[in-house]
Amino acid sequence: MxxxxxxxxxxxxxxxxxxxxxxxxxxxxxxxxxxxxxxxxxxxxxxxxxxxxxxxxxxxxxxxxxxxxxxxxxxxxxxxxxxxxxxxxxxxxxxxxxxxxxxxxxxxxxxxxxxxxxxxxxxxxxxxxxxxxxxxxxxxxxxxxxxxxxxxxxxxxxxxxxPVRRALTRAGFTAVDEPALITVGDSAMLGTTGEIGGLGLVTILFGADYPATAPLVFLGESGPIPLDWELGVPGEDRLERVVGRLRSRPAKVPLQARSAGLLSPALADRRVLVVGAGSVGSYLTEVLARSGVGAFTLVDPEEVAAENLGRSAYRVDDVGTPKVEALARLVRAVNPAAEVAGYAAALDGLPIEDLAKLVEGCDLVVAATDDNQAQGRLDHLAYWFGKPAVFPALYRGAEGGEVIMVAAGLPCWGCSTGGVRAATAEQESPLRRTDYGTGRLIAEPGLLVDIHHVSSVAGKLALGLLHPDSEDVAAMRFAAGVRERGANYAVFANRPDYWIFASVLADTYGQYAYQSIWLAPSRDEACPVCGEQEGRTDPTAYTAEAPGADLLAAYRREAAPGE
Ligand SMILES: [Zn+2]
Ligand SMILES: [Zn+2]
Structure with missing residues (x-):
C-alpha cells in the first residue's frame, strides 16, 4: 500500500x-x-x-x-x-x-x-x-x-x-500550558493563551486542519481579529507572518497628528450617540472617529444591503450585518481603543428608560434618522438632559439640505424647523413643496458628494460642541460663533439657483453653488421642549405604545398654526 x-x-x-x-x-x-x-x-x-x-x-x-x-x-x-x-x-x-x-x-x-x-x-x-x-x-x-x-x-x-507548537514558537508566543481542546460551536479547537512581545495577552484557537485554515486570534478582550491568511506562504510561516503584521500596528493611533490646535485630545473621553446609521450617520461616525472621538453609541434597526455601498461608509463584507455592528467594526479599524456600543433597533423599539439612559450617558446626539418623529423625540430628550445635538437632513434629490444645531440657550429642533418653515412659506420652498415630514432623502436618488457636503458641516459643529468648555481650540470657535449669532439653522444649496438661494444671493458677486445661509429661528416661549422652564414636559414620561405622540402633536400645532 x-x-x-x-x-x-x-x-x-x-x-x-x-x-x-x-x-x-x-x-x-x-x-x-x-x-x-x-x-x-x-x-x-x-x-x-x-x-x-x-x-x-x-x-x-x-x-x-x-x-x-x-x-x-x-x-x-x-x-x-x-x-x-x-x-x-x-x-x-x-x-x-x-x-x-x-x-x-x-x-x-x-x-x-x-x-x-x-x-x-x-x-x-x-x-x-x-x-x-x-x-x-x-x-x-x-x-x-x-x-x-x-x-x-x-x-x-x-x-x-x-504544527501548533512550532508555529507558536516561531511567532514568539510564550504559553503557560500546552494547548487544550475546547468546544467551539459544533467543532473542537485547540486553544491556548499566552504572551507575545508587543501584543500582550493573546488567545489563539487552532482548527484540526491548521495550517490550511487560519486560527482565531484574540488580542486582549476584543473579538477575533480578521487575518490575512496567506496560503501561498509555507504553512509553518503563516502565523509568524500574521503576528509580524499585528506587531507593526501602532499601539495607539495618533489620530490628531494632523489636527493639532484644531482639535483637543480631550475628544478621546467623549461619547457620541448616533441615531440612524445611513448615509449621513455612517459618514459622521467615521469622521468623528477619525477626529479622535473615543466612544460611540449607535442605534439603527437595519442591516447593510448591497444598495447601501454606493452611498455610505459600508463595505462588501458588511452586507447582511446590522449597520450598527458594521459601523462599530469600522470605528475599531480606525481606532482599536475606541469603545462602541450598538443597538440594532429602531428608536421607538427601545424602551424609554433605556433611550433616556443612552442620551443621558452621551456628550452629544447626532440625530440622523429619516423620521421626523424620531428626530423630535431625540430633540426633546437631548434638550431635557442638557446634551447638545446636531440634526442633519437632506432635501429631495440631495439638491440641498440643512443642519440644525441645538444646545442650551438655542431654540430646539422643533422650534427651529417650525419657525423656518413659516418664514419661508412665501418662497418656492422644497420644504413646503415636498411636505417636510416625508420630503427627506430616504431611497431617493442623490449624490454621495452632496450628502457629504451637508453632513460635514454637522460634523464640524459636532466637533466643536464635543469639547469641554475648559478647552480652547479652533473647532470650538466655529460652533461658538453659531451660538453667539443664534443662527443655528443652516441651509445648503448643492446646485446653482436652488430655492431661496437664487433670490437671496441674486446680487452677490461670484455665486454658483454649494452656498449656505445661516438662519436664526425664534424660540416659542410655550414650547414644551425649549420654552419657559415651567412649561417644559418630561420626555421620559412618554409611553412605549405612543412614542413621541405628544411632541409630534405639539410640533405640528406649532409648525402649522393655520392648519
Ligand atoms: Zn507491545
Ligand atoms: Zn422649542
Missing amino acids: TSARLPVVRVADYALDGIAATLGAVTPEQGGALLGIPGSDTVTQFVHDRSADVTSVRYHNTDWLIQEINQVERRTAARFKGIIHSHPRGMPYPSGQDRSEFARSLELNTALTRYLAPIVTHDVTTALDGHELVLDGCRMSFFGASQSESGLRLTPMRPVVL
Missing part, C-alpha cells in the same frame, strides 16, 4: 515532543494515553504513564493513567483515542498479545470506532515506511485497530503533524 492511500492520523507536534521526551528517552517497554478530537483521528494530547512499572518486560497501563484520562476528559473536550507504547528494537509493530489487548479496549470503549495504537522503537537507521516518522532518536510507527466482521483489523496510518 502506498503511503498516500493510508488513512491519516493527525498528531499535534507538542504531543509528539512529549512522546519523544518520555517513551523515546528510556528503555522499553513504557506507554501512555492518546487523547484528541471526538470522532476524528486527531491526537491533541499525550499523557505519559509515568508510574508504570519500568522493570516489567511488557507495558500495561496503570490505574493512575485511567484516572488521568478521566480528568483530562472532564477538564477539556479531548476524548480517549488509544495507547502508545514502546517496543524493543526490531519490533516496530504490535505483537499478538497487543492485538488481543486492542480488541479488549475496543470492547470497553464503545465510543471508539478506531483505537489508535502506535509503537515506539529506538531504531532510527532502517528506512521509514509511510506510516512512520522519526523524532529525536525515536521511531514512531502508527497503527489503528478497528473491529470488523472477520475480527480485529490493524491498519497502518500515515501521520500528519499538526
Whole structure:
C-alpha cells in the first residue's frame, strides 16, 4: 500500500515532543494515553504513564493513567483515542498479545470506532515506511485497530503533524500550558493563551486542519481579529507572518497628528450617540472617529444591503450585518481603543428608560434618522438632559439640505424647523413643496458628494460642541460663533439657483453653488421642549405604545398654526 492511500492520523507536534521526551528517552517497554478530537483521528494530547512499572518486560497501563484520562476528559473536550507504547528494537509493530489487548479496549470503549495504537522503537537507521516518522532518536510507527466482521483489523496510518507548537514558537508566543481542546460551536479547537512581545495577552484557537485554515486570534478582550491568511506562504510561516503584521500596528493611533490646535485630545473621553446609521450617520461616525472621538453609541434597526455601498461608509463584507455592528467594526479599524456600543433597533423599539439612559450617558446626539418623529423625540430628550445635538437632513434629490444645531440657550429642533418653515412659506420652498415630514432623502436618488457636503458641516459643529468648555481650540470657535449669532439653522444649496438661494444671493458677486445661509429661528416661549422652564414636559414620561405622540402633536400645532 502506498503511503498516500493510508488513512491519516493527525498528531499535534507538542504531543509528539512529549512522546519523544518520555517513551523515546528510556528503555522499553513504557506507554501512555492518546487523547484528541471526538470522532476524528486527531491526537491533541499525550499523557505519559509515568508510574508504570519500568522493570516489567511488557507495558500495561496503570490505574493512575485511567484516572488521568478521566480528568483530562472532564477538564477539556479531548476524548480517549488509544495507547502508545514502546517496543524493543526490531519490533516496530504490535505483537499478538497487543492485538488481543486492542480488541479488549475496543470492547470497553464503545465510543471508539478506531483505537489508535502506535509503537515506539529506538531504531532510527532502517528506512521509514509511510506510516512512520522519526523524532529525536525515536521511531514512531502508527497503527489503528478497528473491529470488523472477520475480527480485529490493524491498519497502518500515515501521520500528519499538526504544527501548533512550532508555529507558536516561531511567532514568539510564550504559553503557560500546552494547548487544550475546547468546544467551539459544533467543532473542537485547540486553544491556548499566552504572551507575545508587543501584543500582550493573546488567545489563539487552532482548527484540526491548521495550517490550511487560519486560527482565531484574540488580542486582549476584543473579538477575533480578521487575518490575512496567506496560503501561498509555507504553512509553518503563516502565523509568524500574521503576528509580524499585528506587531507593526501602532499601539495607539495618533489620530490628531494632523489636527493639532484644531482639535483637543480631550475628544478621546467623549461619547457620541448616533441615531440612524445611513448615509449621513455612517459618514459622521467615521469622521468623528477619525477626529479622535473615543466612544460611540449607535442605534439603527437595519442591516447593510448591497444598495447601501454606493452611498455610505459600508463595505462588501458588511452586507447582511446590522449597520450598527458594521459601523462599530469600522470605528475599531480606525481606532482599536475606541469603545462602541450598538443597538440594532429602531428608536421607538427601545424602551424609554433605556433611550433616556443612552442620551443621558452621551456628550452629544447626532440625530440622523429619516423620521421626523424620531428626530423630535431625540430633540426633546437631548434638550431635557442638557446634551447638545446636531440634526442633519437632506432635501429631495440631495439638491440641498440643512443642519440644525441645538444646545442650551438655542431654540430646539422643533422650534427651529417650525419657525423656518413659516418664514419661508412665501418662497418656492422644497420644504413646503415636498411636505417636510416625508420630503427627506430616504431611497431617493442623490449624490454621495452632496450628502457629504451637508453632513460635514454637522460634523464640524459636532466637533466643536464635543469639547469641554475648559478647552480652547479652533473647532470650538466655529460652533461658538453659531451660538453667539443664534443662527443655528443652516441651509445648503448643492446646485446653482436652488430655492431661496437664487433670490437671496441674486446680487452677490461670484455665486454658483454649494452656498449656505445661516438662519436664526425664534424660540416659542410655550414650547414644551425649549420654552419657559415651567412649561417644559418630561420626555421620559412618554409611553412605549405612543412614542413621541405628544411632541409630534405639539410640533405640528406649532409648525402649522393655520392648519
Ligand atoms: Zn507491545
Ligand atoms: Zn422649542
